[in-house]
Amino acid sequence: MAGVAELETCFVETFALEPGTDPRSLQFQGIPEWDSVGHMQLIAAIEMSFDVMLETQEVLDMSSFDKAVEILQRHGAGV
Amino acid sequence: MNCAQFAERGAAPALLEDGTDRWLDYRGLTQAVGAAADRLGDRPLVFLFTGLTIAGCVAYLACLEAGAPTGLFGAGLPPGRADALIRLYRPHLVVGHAPEAGYAEVAGQAGWYRRLGDDAPVPHPDLALLLSTSGSTGSPKLVRLSRHAIDSNAAAIVRSLGIAPNQRSVLNLPFSYSYGLSVLNSHLAAGASVLLTREGLTGAGFWQRLAAHQVTSMPGVPMVYEMLRRLGFENLAPPSLVTLTQAGGKLAAPLIRHFSDIMTARGGRFFVMYGATEAAPRMAVLRAPEKLGAVGRAIPGGRFEIEDGEIIYHGPNVMLGYAESAQDLTLGDRLSGRLATGDLGHLDDDGVLWITGRAKRIAKVNGLRFNLDEVEALVTARFAPAAVIAADERLTLLIEADDRRSAEIRRDLATALALPPASVRIQCVARLPLSENGKIDRDAVGRLVA
Numbered sequence: 001m002a003g004v005a006e007l008e009t010c011f012v013e014t015f016a017l018e019p020g021t022d023p024r025s026l027q028f029q030g031i032p033e034w035d036s037v038g039h040m041q042l043i044a045a046i047e048m049s050f051d052v053m054l055e056t057q058e059v060l061d062m063s064s065f066d067k068a069v070e071i072l073q074r075h076g077a078g079v
Numbered sequence: 080m081n082c083a084q085f086a087e088r089g090a091a092p093a094l095l096e097d098g099t100d101r102w103l104d105y106r107g108l109t110q111a112v113g114a115a116a117d118r119l120g121d122r123p124l125v126f127l128f129t130g131l132t133i134a135g136c137v138a139y140l141a142c143l144e145a146g147a148p149t150g151l152f153g154a155g156l157p158p159g160r161a162d163a164l165i166r167l168y169r170p171h172l173v174v175g176h177a178p179e180a181g182y183a184e185v186a187g188q189a190g191w192y193r194r195l196g197d198d199a200p201v202p203h204p205d206l207a208l209l210l211s212t213s214g215s216t217g218s219p220k221l222v223r224l225s226r227h228a229i230d231s232n233a234a235a236i237v238r239s240l241g242i243a244p245n246q247r248s249v250l251n252l253p254f255s256y257s258y259g260l261s262v263l264n265s266h267l268a269a270g271a272s273v274l275l276t277r278e279g280l281t282g283a284g285f286w287q288r289l290a291a292h293q294v295t296s297m298p299g300v301p302m303v304y305e306m307l308r309r310l311g312f313e314n315l316a317p318p319s320l321v322t323l324t325q326a327g328g329k330l331a332a333p334l335i336r337h338f339s340d341i342m343t344a345r346g347g348r349f350f351v352m353y354g355a356t357e358a359a360p361r362m363a364v365l366r367a368p369e370k371l372g373a374v375g376r377a378i379p380g381g382r383f384e385i386e387d388g389e390i391i392y393h394g395p396n397v398m399l400g401y402a403e404s405a406q407d408l409t410l411g412d413r414l415s416g417r418l419a420t421g422d423l424g425h426l427d428d429d430g431v432l433w434i435t436g437r438a439k440r441i442a443k444v445n446g447l448r449f450n451l452d453e454v455e456a457l458v459t460a461r462f463a464p465a466a467v468i469a470a471d472e473r474l475t476l477l478i479e480a481d482d483r484r485s486a487e488i489r490r491d492l493a494t495a496l497a498l499p500p501a502s503v504r505i506q507c508v509a510r511l512p513l514s515e516n517g518k519i520d521r522d523a524v525g526r527l528v529a
Contacts, residue, residue, distance in 0.1 A: 013501075014500065014501045015499075015500055015501075016486065016489050016490045016493060016500030016501075018490070028279065028281070028282060029278075029279055029282065032155075033493070033499055033500055035279055035499065036279035036280050036281045036282075036306065037302060037306070037445055037499045037501075037502070038499040038500075038501065039279065039281040040281060040305075040306045040309060040310075041499060041501035041502075042501075043309075045501075055311075056310055056311035056314045056315060059281060059309075059310055060281060060282065060283045060286075060310075061283075063282070
Protein backbone atom coordinates (compact mmCIF):
# COMPACT_ATOMS: atom_id res chain seq x y z
CA MET A 1 0.00 0.00 0.00
CA ALA A 2 2.50 2.61 -1.17
CA GLY A 3 -0.42 4.99 -1.73
CA VAL A 4 -1.36 5.12 1.94
CA ALA A 5 2.19 6.03 2.93
CA GLU A 6 2.12 8.77 0.32
CA LEU A 7 -1.16 10.11 1.69
CA GLU A 8 0.36 10.10 5.18
CA THR A 9 3.26 12.13 3.82
CA CYS A 10 0.81 14.70 2.40
CA PHE A 11 -0.71 15.16 5.87
CA VAL A 12 2.62 15.24 7.71
CA GLU A 13 4.19 17.73 5.28
CA THR A 14 1.19 20.05 4.96
CA PHE A 15 0.52 20.34 8.68
CA ALA A 16 4.16 19.92 9.82
CA LEU A 17 3.02 17.13 12.14
CA GLU A 18 5.25 16.23 15.05
CA PRO A 19 6.81 12.75 14.80
CA GLY A 20 4.39 10.27 16.35
CA THR A 21 1.19 12.14 15.42
CA ASP A 22 -1.11 9.73 13.56
CA PRO A 23 -2.69 11.47 10.54
CA ARG A 24 -5.64 9.06 10.87
CA SER A 25 -6.64 10.71 14.15
CA LEU A 26 -7.07 14.18 12.60
CA GLN A 27 -10.28 15.97 11.63
CA PHE A 28 -10.88 19.18 9.64
CA GLN A 29 -10.67 22.10 12.11
CA GLY A 30 -9.61 19.62 14.82
CA ILE A 31 -6.08 21.10 14.95
CA PRO A 32 -5.12 24.74 14.32
CA GLU A 33 -3.09 23.79 11.25
CA TRP A 34 -6.06 22.14 9.54
CA ASP A 35 -8.15 25.23 8.88
CA SER A 36 -9.53 26.28 5.51
CA VAL A 37 -6.17 27.46 4.25
CA GLY A 38 -4.48 24.28 5.45
CA HIS A 39 -7.28 22.29 3.84
CA MET A 40 -6.67 23.79 0.42
CA GLN A 41 -2.94 23.21 0.83
CA LEU A 42 -3.65 19.58 1.73
CA ILE A 43 -5.88 19.23 -1.34
CA ALA A 44 -3.13 20.70 -3.53
CA ALA A 45 -0.58 18.26 -2.07
CA ILE A 46 -2.91 15.28 -2.58
CA GLU A 47 -3.77 16.30 -6.12
CA MET A 48 -0.12 16.59 -7.01
CA SER A 49 0.93 13.35 -5.32
CA PHE A 50 -1.88 11.25 -6.82
CA ASP A 51 -2.30 13.15 -10.09
CA VAL A 52 -6.05 13.64 -9.62
CA MET A 53 -8.43 16.62 -9.91
CA LEU A 54 -10.98 16.71 -7.10
CA GLU A 55 -14.51 18.08 -7.53
CA THR A 56 -16.01 20.81 -5.30
CA GLN A 57 -18.04 18.32 -3.27
CA GLU A 58 -15.05 16.00 -2.82
CA VAL A 59 -12.94 18.89 -1.53
CA LEU A 60 -15.65 19.72 1.02
CA ASP A 61 -16.09 16.05 2.00
CA MET A 62 -12.39 15.34 2.61
CA SER A 63 -12.63 16.05 6.32
CA SER A 64 -10.53 13.12 7.60
CA PHE A 65 -7.81 10.69 6.53
CA ASP A 66 -10.34 7.90 5.95
CA LYS A 67 -12.50 10.17 3.80
CA ALA A 68 -9.42 11.03 1.75
CA VAL A 69 -8.73 7.31 1.19
CA GLU A 70 -12.36 6.73 0.17
CA ILE A 71 -12.37 9.63 -2.31
CA LEU A 72 -9.01 8.71 -3.81
CA GLN A 73 -10.22 5.13 -4.30
CA ARG A 74 -13.19 6.46 -6.27
CA HIS A 75 -10.66 8.14 -8.52
CA GLY A 76 -8.91 4.82 -9.02
CA ALA A 77 -5.78 5.98 -7.18
CA GLY A 78 -3.86 3.16 -5.50
CA VAL A 79 -4.57 3.69 -1.82
CA MET B 80 -22.86 53.85 15.56
CA ASN B 81 -24.12 54.10 19.15
CA CYS B 82 -26.79 52.79 21.50
CA ALA B 83 -29.29 55.57 20.68
CA GLN B 84 -29.17 54.55 17.01
CA PHE B 85 -29.32 50.85 17.82
CA ALA B 86 -32.37 51.34 20.04
CA GLU B 87 -34.39 52.89 17.18
CA ARG B 88 -34.06 49.72 15.15
CA GLY B 89 -36.00 47.58 17.62
CA ALA B 90 -36.54 44.00 16.57
CA ALA B 91 -34.40 44.12 13.41
CA PRO B 92 -31.75 41.35 13.54
CA ALA B 93 -28.23 42.46 14.42
CA LEU B 94 -25.88 39.57 15.23
CA LEU B 95 -25.76 35.79 15.10
CA GLU B 96 -22.94 33.51 16.29
CA ASP B 97 -22.09 29.84 15.90
CA GLY B 98 -24.12 27.25 17.79
CA THR B 99 -27.51 28.96 17.59
CA ASP B 100 -30.10 30.08 15.02
CA ARG B 101 -31.56 32.82 17.20
CA TRP B 102 -30.56 36.31 16.10
CA LEU B 103 -29.75 38.96 18.66
CA ASP B 104 -31.91 41.90 17.60
CA TYR B 105 -30.97 45.57 17.90
CA ARG B 106 -33.09 46.01 21.03
CA GLY B 107 -31.23 43.15 22.73
CA LEU B 108 -27.90 44.49 21.50
CA THR B 109 -28.70 47.96 22.90
CA GLN B 110 -29.50 46.49 26.30
CA ALA B 111 -26.39 44.29 26.42
CA VAL B 112 -24.08 47.09 25.30
CA GLY B 113 -25.68 49.62 27.68
CA ALA B 114 -25.37 47.27 30.67
CA ALA B 115 -21.72 46.48 29.94
CA ALA B 116 -20.91 50.17 29.35
CA ASP B 117 -22.38 51.06 32.76
CA ARG B 118 -20.01 48.62 34.45
CA LEU B 119 -16.89 50.00 32.77
CA GLY B 120 -16.59 53.08 34.98
CA ASP B 121 -14.68 56.23 34.15
CA ARG B 122 -12.91 55.84 30.80
CA PRO B 123 -10.54 52.97 31.70
CA LEU B 124 -7.93 51.79 29.21
CA VAL B 125 -9.24 48.36 28.18
CA PHE B 126 -7.40 45.55 26.41
CA LEU B 127 -9.94 43.18 24.88
CA PHE B 128 -8.92 39.73 23.66
CA THR B 129 -11.73 38.16 21.70
CA GLY B 130 -12.72 35.66 19.06
CA LEU B 131 -15.70 35.96 16.72
CA THR B 132 -18.40 36.00 19.38
CA ILE B 133 -21.34 38.20 20.28
CA ALA B 134 -19.86 38.65 23.76
CA GLY B 135 -16.73 40.07 22.13
CA CYS B 136 -18.78 42.43 19.92
CA VAL B 137 -20.78 43.61 22.92
CA ALA B 138 -17.61 44.29 24.95
CA TYR B 139 -16.09 46.24 22.05
CA LEU B 140 -19.26 48.29 21.48
CA ALA B 141 -19.62 48.93 25.21
CA CYS B 142 -16.10 50.37 25.34
CA LEU B 143 -16.94 52.70 22.43
CA GLU B 144 -20.22 53.66 24.11
CA ALA B 145 -18.48 54.41 27.43
CA GLY B 146 -15.66 56.31 25.72
CA ALA B 147 -13.14 53.79 27.06
CA PRO B 148 -10.03 53.58 24.85
CA THR B 149 -9.70 49.96 23.80
CA GLY B 150 -6.95 47.75 22.44
CA LEU B 151 -8.60 45.05 20.35
CA PHE B 152 -6.76 41.75 19.90
CA GLY B 153 -7.51 38.25 18.70
CA ALA B 154 -8.16 35.49 21.22
CA GLY B 155 -5.67 33.14 19.58
CA LEU B 156 -2.44 35.10 19.93
CA PRO B 157 0.79 33.08 20.12
CA PRO B 158 1.79 32.21 23.72
CA GLY B 159 3.21 35.10 25.70
CA ARG B 160 2.10 37.76 23.25
CA ALA B 161 -0.92 38.94 25.24
CA ASP B 162 1.11 39.28 28.45
CA ALA B 163 3.88 41.12 26.61
CA LEU B 164 1.31 43.66 25.37
CA ILE B 165 -0.16 44.03 28.87
CA ARG B 166 3.29 44.54 30.44
CA LEU B 167 4.13 47.21 27.88
CA TYR B 168 0.88 49.23 27.93
CA ARG B 169 -0.40 48.61 31.51
CA PRO B 170 -4.18 48.75 30.76
CA HIS B 171 -6.65 49.30 33.66
CA LEU B 172 -8.86 46.48 32.53
CA VAL B 173 -8.15 43.27 30.63
CA VAL B 174 -11.07 41.33 29.16
CA GLY B 175 -10.89 37.82 27.70
CA HIS B 176 -7.39 36.95 28.90
CA ALA B 177 -6.13 36.18 32.41
CA PRO B 178 -2.96 38.29 32.87
CA GLU B 179 0.02 36.43 34.37
CA ALA B 180 0.44 38.95 37.21
CA GLY B 181 -0.70 42.27 38.64
CA TYR B 182 -4.45 41.90 38.03
CA ALA B 183 -7.49 40.65 39.99
CA GLU B 184 -10.71 39.30 38.51
CA VAL B 185 -13.59 41.74 38.90
CA ALA B 186 -16.29 40.40 41.24
CA GLY B 187 -19.42 39.33 39.36
CA GLN B 188 -17.75 39.94 36.01
CA ALA B 189 -16.15 36.71 34.80
CA GLY B 190 -13.22 37.23 32.45
CA TRP B 191 -12.68 40.90 33.44
CA TYR B 192 -9.39 41.65 35.23
CA ARG B 193 -8.61 44.97 36.89
CA ARG B 194 -5.06 46.25 37.37
CA LEU B 195 -3.93 46.25 41.00
CA GLY B 196 -1.44 49.12 40.76
CA ASP B 197 -2.39 52.70 39.87
CA ASP B 198 0.29 53.06 37.21
CA ALA B 199 -1.96 52.70 34.14
CA PRO B 200 -1.44 55.49 31.60
CA VAL B 201 -4.07 58.24 31.18
CA PRO B 202 -4.86 58.08 27.46
CA HIS B 203 -5.43 61.19 25.36
CA PRO B 204 -9.13 62.24 25.22
CA ASP B 205 -9.28 61.58 21.45
CA LEU B 206 -8.05 57.97 21.72
CA ALA B 207 -10.80 55.38 21.10
CA LEU B 208 -9.20 52.29 19.61
CA LEU B 209 -5.81 50.59 19.40
CA LEU B 210 -5.17 47.99 16.70
CA SER B 211 -2.06 45.96 16.05
CA THR B 212 -0.10 46.90 12.93
CA SER B 213 0.70 43.28 12.29
CA GLY B 214 -1.47 40.32 13.04
CA SER B 215 1.39 38.05 13.72
CA THR B 216 5.05 38.94 14.11
CA GLY B 217 4.53 39.84 17.73
CA SER B 218 5.14 43.49 16.96
CA PRO B 219 3.82 45.50 19.91
CA LYS B 220 3.43 48.61 17.74
CA LEU B 221 -0.18 49.81 17.79
CA VAL B 222 -2.25 52.15 15.63
CA ARG B 223 -4.07 54.89 17.60
CA LEU B 224 -7.52 55.66 16.19
CA SER B 225 -10.07 58.27 17.21
CA ARG B 226 -13.81 57.74 17.44
CA HIS B 227 -14.24 60.15 14.54
CA ALA B 228 -11.90 58.08 12.35
CA ILE B 229 -13.90 54.91 13.07
CA ASP B 230 -17.33 56.48 12.58
CA SER B 231 -16.43 58.46 9.48
CA ASN B 232 -14.87 55.39 7.87
CA ALA B 233 -17.88 53.20 8.67
CA ALA B 234 -20.17 55.83 7.11
CA ALA B 235 -17.95 56.15 4.02
CA ILE B 236 -17.98 52.35 3.55
CA VAL B 237 -21.79 52.28 3.89
CA ARG B 238 -22.01 54.83 1.06
CA SER B 239 -19.33 53.27 -1.16
CA LEU B 240 -20.83 49.77 -0.98
CA GLY B 241 -24.47 50.87 -0.70
CA ILE B 242 -25.04 48.88 2.51
CA ALA B 243 -28.78 48.83 3.37
CA PRO B 244 -30.60 47.52 6.48
CA ASN B 245 -31.86 44.46 4.60
CA GLN B 246 -28.31 43.31 3.83
CA ARG B 247 -26.55 40.62 5.82
CA SER B 248 -22.84 39.91 5.83
CA VAL B 249 -21.03 36.82 6.96
CA LEU B 250 -17.97 37.67 9.06
CA ASN B 251 -15.29 35.00 9.27
CA LEU B 252 -12.37 37.40 9.69
CA PRO B 253 -11.33 38.27 13.25
CA PHE B 254 -12.52 41.73 14.21
CA SER B 255 -9.16 42.45 15.81
CA TYR B 256 -8.12 42.61 12.13
CA SER B 257 -9.06 46.00 10.68
CA TYR B 258 -10.85 44.54 7.63
CA GLY B 259 -12.98 42.29 9.84
CA LEU B 260 -13.72 45.19 12.18
CA SER B 261 -14.77 47.41 9.26
CA VAL B 262 -17.29 44.78 8.12
CA LEU B 263 -18.82 44.77 11.61
CA ASN B 264 -18.76 48.57 12.00
CA SER B 265 -20.19 49.39 8.57
CA HIS B 266 -23.04 46.88 8.80
CA LEU B 267 -24.02 47.97 12.31
CA ALA B 268 -23.82 51.61 11.22
CA ALA B 269 -26.26 50.82 8.38
CA GLY B 270 -28.65 48.84 10.58
CA ALA B 271 -27.79 45.67 8.63
CA SER B 272 -26.98 42.29 10.20
CA VAL B 273 -23.82 40.21 10.62
CA LEU B 274 -23.44 36.44 10.92
CA LEU B 275 -20.27 35.66 12.89
CA THR B 276 -18.77 32.26 12.17
CA ARG B 277 -15.59 30.31 12.71
CA GLU B 278 -16.71 27.59 10.29
CA GLY B 279 -14.10 27.09 7.61
CA LEU B 280 -15.22 27.88 4.09
CA THR B 281 -13.93 24.49 2.97
CA GLY B 282 -16.56 22.79 5.14
CA ALA B 283 -20.14 22.08 4.07
CA GLY B 284 -21.45 23.68 7.29
CA PHE B 285 -20.29 27.14 6.25
CA TRP B 286 -22.30 27.17 3.01
CA GLN B 287 -25.36 25.62 4.63
CA ARG B 288 -25.33 28.39 7.23
CA LEU B 289 -25.04 31.11 4.57
CA ALA B 290 -28.03 29.63 2.73
CA ALA B 291 -30.13 29.06 5.86
CA HIS B 292 -29.67 32.66 6.99
CA GLN B 293 -29.96 34.31 3.56
CA VAL B 294 -26.55 35.96 3.73
CA THR B 295 -26.16 38.66 1.06
CA SER B 296 -22.51 39.72 1.44
CA MET B 297 -19.12 38.16 2.04
CA PRO B 298 -15.64 39.64 2.57
CA GLY B 299 -12.40 37.92 1.60
CA VAL B 300 -8.64 38.39 1.48
CA PRO B 301 -6.77 37.34 -1.69
CA MET B 302 -6.06 33.85 -0.31
CA VAL B 303 -9.81 33.32 0.14
CA TYR B 304 -10.46 34.15 -3.51
CA GLU B 305 -7.73 31.74 -4.60
CA MET B 306 -9.49 29.08 -2.53
CA LEU B 307 -12.95 30.00 -3.79
CA ARG B 308 -11.85 29.73 -7.40
CA ARG B 309 -10.38 26.29 -6.77
CA LEU B 310 -13.45 25.19 -4.78
CA GLY B 311 -15.87 26.42 -7.43
CA PHE B 312 -17.59 29.37 -5.73
CA GLU B 313 -20.38 29.35 -8.32
CA ASN B 314 -21.38 25.81 -7.22
CA LEU B 315 -21.47 26.71 -3.54
CA ALA B 316 -22.84 30.23 -3.16
CA PRO B 317 -26.51 30.43 -2.18
CA PRO B 318 -28.70 32.63 -4.45
CA SER B 319 -28.99 35.24 -1.69
CA LEU B 320 -25.23 36.02 -1.87
CA VAL B 321 -24.95 38.98 -4.25
CA THR B 322 -22.08 41.12 -2.89
CA LEU B 323 -18.43 40.14 -2.56
CA THR B 324 -15.72 42.45 -1.25
CA GLN B 325 -11.98 41.95 -1.35
CA ALA B 326 -9.23 43.65 0.65
CA GLY B 327 -6.09 42.68 2.53
CA GLY B 328 -3.66 42.80 -0.38
CA LYS B 329 -3.57 42.88 -4.13
CA LEU B 330 -5.75 40.39 -5.98
CA ALA B 331 -4.36 39.25 -9.33
CA ALA B 332 -6.23 40.74 -12.30
CA PRO B 333 -7.36 37.34 -13.71
CA LEU B 334 -9.00 36.55 -10.37
CA ILE B 335 -10.74 39.94 -10.29
CA ARG B 336 -12.04 39.17 -13.79
CA HIS B 337 -13.14 35.66 -12.77
CA PHE B 338 -15.20 36.80 -9.77
CA SER B 339 -16.50 39.91 -11.46
CA ASP B 340 -17.86 37.71 -14.30
CA ILE B 341 -19.46 35.29 -11.84
CA MET B 342 -21.07 38.07 -9.82
CA THR B 343 -22.31 39.92 -12.91
CA ALA B 344 -23.91 36.69 -14.15
CA ARG B 345 -25.63 36.30 -10.76
CA GLY B 346 -26.89 39.89 -10.87
CA GLY B 347 -24.48 40.77 -8.08
CA ARG B 348 -21.47 42.96 -7.42
CA PHE B 349 -17.77 42.47 -6.73
CA PHE B 350 -15.79 45.25 -5.03
CA VAL B 351 -12.02 45.43 -4.74
CA MET B 352 -10.82 47.73 -1.99
CA TYR B 353 -7.66 49.32 -0.69
CA GLY B 354 -6.92 50.21 2.89
CA ALA B 355 -4.58 50.11 5.85
CA THR B 356 -5.10 49.69 9.58
CA GLU B 357 -3.65 53.23 9.83
CA ALA B 358 -6.76 54.50 7.93
CA ALA B 359 -9.38 52.70 10.05
CA PRO B 360 -9.00 51.00 7.40
CA ARG B 361 -10.70 51.85 4.09
CA MET B 362 -9.20 54.33 1.62
CA ALA B 363 -10.47 53.28 -1.81
CA VAL B 364 -13.21 51.16 -3.35
CA LEU B 365 -13.74 50.01 -6.93
CA ARG B 366 -16.58 48.02 -8.40
CA ALA B 367 -15.01 45.43 -10.70
CA PRO B 368 -14.51 45.03 -13.61
CA GLU B 369 -14.08 48.79 -14.10
CA LYS B 370 -10.38 49.72 -14.44
CA LEU B 371 -9.32 46.12 -13.89
CA GLY B 372 -6.21 45.93 -11.73
CA ALA B 373 -6.60 49.41 -10.20
CA VAL B 374 -7.45 49.86 -6.52
CA GLY B 375 -10.13 52.48 -7.06
CA ARG B 376 -11.31 55.93 -6.12
CA ALA B 377 -10.90 57.50 -2.71
CA ILE B 378 -13.89 56.92 -0.44
CA PRO B 379 -16.22 59.89 0.25
CA GLY B 380 -14.33 62.45 2.35
CA GLY B 381 -10.90 61.17 1.33
CA ARG B 382 -8.42 62.01 -1.43
CA PHE B 383 -5.10 60.76 -2.76
CA GLU B 384 -2.04 62.58 -3.96
CA ILE B 385 1.30 61.26 -5.15
CA GLU B 386 4.52 62.61 -3.68
CA ASP B 387 7.78 61.36 -5.20
CA GLY B 388 5.93 58.26 -6.33
CA GLU B 389 4.50 57.47 -2.89
CA ILE B 390 0.74 57.33 -2.33
CA ILE B 391 -0.39 59.88 0.26
CA TYR B 392 -3.94 59.66 1.60
CA HIS B 393 -5.85 62.52 3.21
CA GLY B 394 -9.05 61.95 5.14
CA PRO B 395 -10.86 62.08 8.49
CA ASN B 396 -10.21 58.35 8.99
CA VAL B 397 -6.41 58.67 9.26
CA MET B 398 -5.00 57.51 12.61
CA LEU B 399 -3.73 59.86 15.34
CA GLY B 400 -0.35 58.11 15.11
CA TYR B 401 1.43 54.99 16.33
CA ALA B 402 2.04 53.87 19.88
CA GLU B 403 5.07 51.89 20.98
CA SER B 404 4.85 52.50 24.74
CA ALA B 405 2.30 53.35 27.44
CA GLN B 406 3.55 56.93 27.35
CA ASP B 407 2.57 57.21 23.66
CA LEU B 408 -1.11 56.69 24.60
CA THR B 409 -1.15 60.18 26.10
CA LEU B 410 -0.29 61.70 22.71
CA GLY B 411 -2.85 63.48 20.55
CA ASP B 412 -3.07 63.72 16.77
CA ARG B 413 0.35 63.70 15.11
CA LEU B 414 -0.69 63.28 11.46
CA SER B 415 -3.47 65.86 10.87
CA GLY B 416 -5.32 63.53 8.52
CA ARG B 417 -2.33 62.82 6.26
CA LEU B 418 -1.08 59.25 5.83
CA ALA B 419 2.05 58.31 3.88
CA THR B 420 1.07 54.78 2.86
CA GLY B 421 4.46 53.37 1.93
CA ASP B 422 2.87 52.17 -1.31
CA LEU B 423 4.04 53.42 -4.69
CA GLY B 424 1.55 54.28 -7.41
CA HIS B 425 -0.13 56.82 -9.66
CA LEU B 426 -3.50 58.45 -10.29
CA ASP B 427 -4.95 58.22 -13.79
CA ASP B 428 -6.91 60.97 -15.59
CA ASP B 429 -10.17 59.76 -14.01
CA GLY B 430 -8.78 60.02 -10.49
CA VAL B 431 -8.44 56.24 -10.13
CA LEU B 432 -5.50 54.98 -8.09
CA TRP B 433 -3.10 52.31 -9.37
CA ILE B 434 -0.48 50.68 -7.15
CA THR B 435 2.87 49.76 -8.60
CA GLY B 436 4.89 48.62 -5.59
CA ARG B 437 5.85 49.06 -1.98
CA ALA B 438 8.41 51.40 -0.55
CA LYS B 439 8.95 49.27 2.55
CA ARG B 440 9.72 45.59 2.95
CA ILE B 441 6.16 44.64 3.74
CA ALA B 442 4.41 41.55 2.42
CA LYS B 443 0.99 40.02 2.81
CA VAL B 444 0.62 36.29 3.29
CA ASN B 445 -2.69 34.68 4.09
CA GLY B 446 -4.19 38.17 4.44
CA LEU B 447 -1.78 39.10 7.24
CA ARG B 448 0.75 41.86 6.95
CA PHE B 449 4.37 41.00 7.64
CA ASN B 450 7.21 43.44 8.03
CA LEU B 451 9.95 41.24 6.58
CA ASP B 452 12.63 42.97 8.63
CA GLU B 453 10.71 42.05 11.80
CA VAL B 454 10.32 38.45 10.64
CA GLU B 455 14.08 38.25 10.03
CA ALA B 456 14.79 39.70 13.48
CA LEU B 457 12.42 37.19 15.08
CA VAL B 458 13.96 34.20 13.30
CA THR B 459 17.47 35.39 14.07
CA ALA B 460 16.59 35.78 17.74
CA ARG B 461 15.00 32.32 17.96
CA PHE B 462 17.37 30.30 15.80
CA ALA B 463 20.04 31.72 13.57
CA PRO B 464 20.63 34.51 11.03
CA ALA B 465 18.03 34.37 8.29
CA ALA B 466 16.78 36.20 5.22
CA VAL B 467 13.12 36.06 4.26
CA ILE B 468 11.34 36.37 0.94
CA ALA B 469 7.58 36.50 0.43
CA ALA B 470 6.14 35.11 -2.80
CA ASP B 471 3.19 32.98 -3.90
CA GLU B 472 1.41 33.33 -0.54
CA ARG B 473 4.41 31.88 1.28
CA LEU B 474 7.30 33.08 3.40
CA THR B 475 10.54 31.44 2.36
CA LEU B 476 13.34 31.60 4.91
CA LEU B 477 16.96 31.20 4.03
CA ILE B 478 18.54 30.30 7.37
CA GLU B 479 22.01 29.46 8.62
CA ALA B 480 21.15 26.08 10.10
CA ASP B 481 21.59 22.35 9.70
CA ASP B 482 19.11 20.77 7.29
CA ARG B 483 18.06 18.29 9.96
CA ARG B 484 16.55 21.12 12.01
CA SER B 485 14.37 22.44 9.19
CA ALA B 486 11.15 20.59 10.19
CA GLU B 487 11.45 21.77 13.79
CA ILE B 488 12.19 25.38 12.74
CA ARG B 489 9.24 25.33 10.34
CA ARG B 490 6.84 24.11 13.02
CA ASP B 491 8.03 26.66 15.53
CA LEU B 492 7.85 29.60 13.12
CA ALA B 493 4.43 28.67 11.75
CA THR B 494 3.15 28.83 15.34
CA ALA B 495 5.02 32.03 16.18
CA LEU B 496 3.80 33.79 13.04
CA ALA B 497 0.25 32.33 13.17
CA LEU B 498 0.65 30.93 9.66
CA PRO B 499 -0.31 27.50 8.34
CA PRO B 500 2.90 25.41 8.17
CA ALA B 501 2.53 25.00 4.40
CA SER B 502 2.86 28.79 4.09
CA VAL B 503 6.35 28.65 5.62
CA ARG B 504 9.27 27.25 3.65
CA ILE B 505 12.71 26.68 5.17
CA GLN B 506 15.88 26.52 3.15
CA CYS B 507 19.05 25.84 5.15
CA VAL B 508 22.38 27.31 4.11
CA ALA B 509 25.85 27.39 5.66
CA ARG B 510 26.19 31.17 5.18
CA LEU B 511 23.79 33.90 4.09
CA PRO B 512 25.01 35.79 1.04
CA LEU B 513 26.29 39.21 2.09
CA SER B 514 27.07 42.25 0.01
CA GLU B 515 30.35 44.18 0.30
CA ASN B 516 29.01 46.41 3.05
CA GLY B 517 28.12 43.36 5.13
CA LYS B 518 24.36 43.60 4.57
CA ILE B 519 22.26 40.73 3.31
CA ASP B 520 22.59 40.58 -0.48
CA ARG B 521 18.91 40.60 -1.48
CA ASP B 522 19.54 39.79 -5.14
CA ALA B 523 21.63 36.76 -4.22
CA VAL B 524 18.97 35.62 -1.73
CA GLY B 525 16.38 35.89 -4.50
CA ARG B 526 18.47 33.72 -6.81
CA LEU B 527 19.10 31.11 -4.09
CA VAL B 528 15.43 30.58 -3.23
CA ALA B 529 14.20 30.77 -6.83
